[in-house]
Amino acid sequence: MAVVASAPGKVLMTGGYLILERPNAGIVLSTNARFYAIVKPLYEEITPDSWAWKWTDVKLTSPQMARETMYKLSLKHLLIQCLSSSDSRNPFVEYALQYAIAAAHATFDKTKKEALHKLLLQGLDITILGCNEFYSYRNQIEARGLPLTPESLASLPPFTSITFNAEESNGQNSKPEVAKTGLGSSAAMTTAVVAALLRYLGVVNLPSESNGPLDGNEVSEGLDVVHIIAQTAHCIAQGKIGSGFDVSSAVYGSQRYIRFSPEVLSSAQDAGLGTSIEEVIGKVLKANWDHERTKFSLPPMMTLLLGEPGTGGSSTPSMIGAVKKWQKSDPQNSLETWKKLSEANSALEAHLNTLSRLAETNNDAYKRVINSCTMLTSEKWTVGAVEQNQIDIVKALLGARDAMLAIRCNMRKMGEAAGIPIEPESQTRLLDTTMNMEGVLLAGVPGAGGFDAVFAITLGDSSKNVMKVWSSLNVLALLVGEDPRGVYLESNDPRAAEITGAVSSVHIE
Known part of the structure; x- marks a missing residue:
């Protein structure tokens, strides 16, 4: 059974630079541009001898970048090993994967852990897709001789493949960069992957597209877990602890935000120094996350x-x-x-x-x-x-x-x-x-x-x-x-829809 979660991109309207330091607030609007993560088992069934396996397989597919990456995941240490070329690695997804599974280990009792082990033996098949709005298609529009208008953008098929910026002109073979529009694709992607995995593994419940806003404590507690794991994975993958407003809006939607104290992630920064990932994530989940957020959205009209x-x-x-x-x-x-x-x-x-x-x-x-x-x-x-x-x-x-x-x-x-x-x-x-x-x-x-x-x-x-x-x-x-909603569970694969939500919500005359 596939689980599909999506998380929105963001626009930081106020609080640039100041938001890096407490207690300065920033207003961040979440958008209708969303990042999707689809998680399903890699194998339909497991062989009788699989109980003895120490590793399971993980496949990560990014159709827009025409990339497929294979990993082995150690079921004991929760560490992953990349089997594909290092160019295709995605550190955000790698940390999201390890930390989401560690969160399941840290919160489950013995019976649930056994079920988790069985589920993981089937392998994980993860697909990531970002709405076109996260990436710059300006060059493609100009190359097609189309005018620079929203109509031209709308004529591109959903999840169009992404072109890389040209190599550096000084002849150095640097890693080609994807041209982005600044909507926070890495935060939205990390959040979507974490949410889809935590739901797939049975750790949390998520709000769904159909039931609208949060219903009940269970869902809001689930979002808090998604938030902590996504912030941790995003910071460690980036190699620095940012203000976290982009992940917070990807999880909870439009808001007024005051950052968390960086110390809450000190245990995650020490990971690998003789402490297991499960222990590290257990500590991070119990840490005092002191960020503040207040609901905010643009006035009507x-x-x-x-x-x-x-x-x-x-x-x-x-x-x-x-x-x-x-x-x-x-x-x-x-x-x-x-x-x-x-x-x-x-x-x-x-x-x-x-x-x-x-x-x-x-x-x-x-x-x-x-x-x-x-x-x-x-x-x-x-x-x-x-x-x-x-x-x-x-x-x-x-x-x-x-x-x-x-x-x-x-x-x-x-x-x-x-x-x-x-x-x-x-x-x-x-x-x-x-x-x-x-x-x-x-x-x-x-x-x-x-x-x-x-x-x-x-x-x-x-x-x-x-x-x-x-x-x-x-x-x-x-x-x-603006779409003030945060992360939610989708009812199906976004590629099955004829038209993406962003396009259908823009009235083109």
């Missing part, structure tokens, strides 16, 4: 838009390194900038929460104001607002804009001081143009910034116009919107 400017990706780790160096060398100014950034982040969050509240209490007034602002540039938004409740709504909209402008200004300052392009000049021009369009509430660079992507939050149905303008500026609008 607002749309998240993402654009790919096509100026090449940015390396987040090296940008973070540069910011840390600047903080050390100029503590006073850096602290001042961080304080202002933090205040602007909090202000934006407060205005958006106010708008959600006003939409609930004065729905008619809210709809009227949003519909009228859709057709106007921001300086004209106050014109039609005459009643107090309309004035309050416009005030919150303009407050959110001002907060975003303050965030952008301080991000630019930080970038200039640290000598890195957090909001490069080309992005500044693009964002200013976007924010001056009718019906646009905000625009910015998500996460650590750089050249990867830009985002906009638009009102009503003004997003169509923004997509057109972006296309004329050589910016490809992606088929990505």
